[in-house]
Amino acid sequence: MGLLYEMARAQIEDFPDSPLEQAEMLKNILIARATGTSPSDDHYKALRQAFIEDAAVKPLLPGFVRTCRSLQEFWGYIKEQSGNYQGRRAHIYGAFRPLLDFLEGGGRTPADATISDALQSFDAAGIHVVWEKALARRQADPEGAITIARTLLETVCKRILDEAGKRYTDTEELPKLYHMAAEQMNLAPNQQSEQVFKSILGSCQNVVNMLASLRNKIGDAHGRGGTPVQVLPRHAELAVNLAGSACLFLVATWRKDA
Numbered sequence: 011m012g013l014l015y016e017m018a019r020a021q022i023e024d025f026p027d028s029p030l031e032q033a034e035m036l037k038n039i040l041i042a043r044a045t046g047t048s049p050s051d052d053h054y055k056a057l058r059q060a061f062i063e064d065a066a067v068k069p070l071l072p073g074f075v076r077t078c079r080s081l082q083e084f085w086g087y088i089k090e091q092s093g094n095y096q097g098r099r100a101h102i103y104g105a106f107r108p109l110l111d112f113l114e115g116g117g118r119t120p121a122d123a124t125i126s127d128a129l130q131s132f133d134a135a136g137i138h139v140v141w142e143k144a145l146a147r148r149q150a151d152p153e154g155a156i157t158i159a160r161t162l163l164e165t166v167c168k169r170i171l172d173e174a175g176k177r178y179t180d181t182e183e184l185p186k187l188y189h190m191a192a193e194q195m196n197l198a199p200n201q202q203s204e205q206v207f208k209s210i211l212g213s214c215q216n217v218v219n220m221l222a223s224l225r226n227k228i229g230d231a232h233g234r235g236g237t238p239v240q241v242l243p244r245h246a247e248l249a250v251n252l253a254g255s256a257c258l259f260l261v262a263t264w265r266k267d268a
Contacts, residue, residue: 030110037110044084156249184221
């Protein structure tokens with residue numbers, strides 16, 4: 011970040027200095043348009059272009075910013091999302107959270123943008139949305155983030171199996187789904203002849219099994235009796251990062267083999 015933001019800032023009087031403030035400005039422009047006022051389209055276009063040309067943050071931009079080249083196009087999008095101002099504001103706030111968390115340094119890791127980009131290109135409408143929800147919830151809602159981490163892996167496995175034409179049932183648990191997807195790409199441990207690959211891929215299966223178990227133990231999908239385990243952001247960060255890395259590996263392999 012730097013030159014592109016300076017170029018955008020030169021186009022707008024009183025343009026904020028920091029990328030975080032610029033992201034907030036972009037968000038507020040869209041909220042203003044979504045709630046009946048007419049902010050500057052030139053300001054929107056300058057900010058949008060600066061963020062889109064920054065490889066580090068482009069994957070974290072809301073999808074509607076990437077696709078809507080003008081405020082008129084955004085208006086056509088946002089009015090279909092909700093018929094009232096409150097609903098539109100909530101939609102915009104939620105979509106901007108991953109970008110703002112990243113710019114604030116809110117617990118994101120160097121792999122986040124890489125995983126986001128790969129998952130977005132794999133299925134922007136589904137898998138990438140799940141990943142962004144997990145990122146957004148790591149700090150504020152660690153239990154929810156752990157639940158979403160499992161959902162993320164399940165979604166990737168099911169998508170691969172769907173594209174491969176392989177059937178599965180609604181009762182299949184994550185470890186089974188992962189094993190089925192791995193077998194489809196010759197990634198199952200029992201499909202390997204080299205011991206080192208057998209061990210590595212066996213460890214991957216174990217990680218998936220543990221993620222499924224972790225979600226059942228301390229995620230928010232089930233009630234818990236007795237003394238519940240305190241779920242900390244670092245637990246959620248571990249679960250989400252492991253799930254994201256596993257998904258990145260699956261997606262990269264599937265795109266190569268498909």
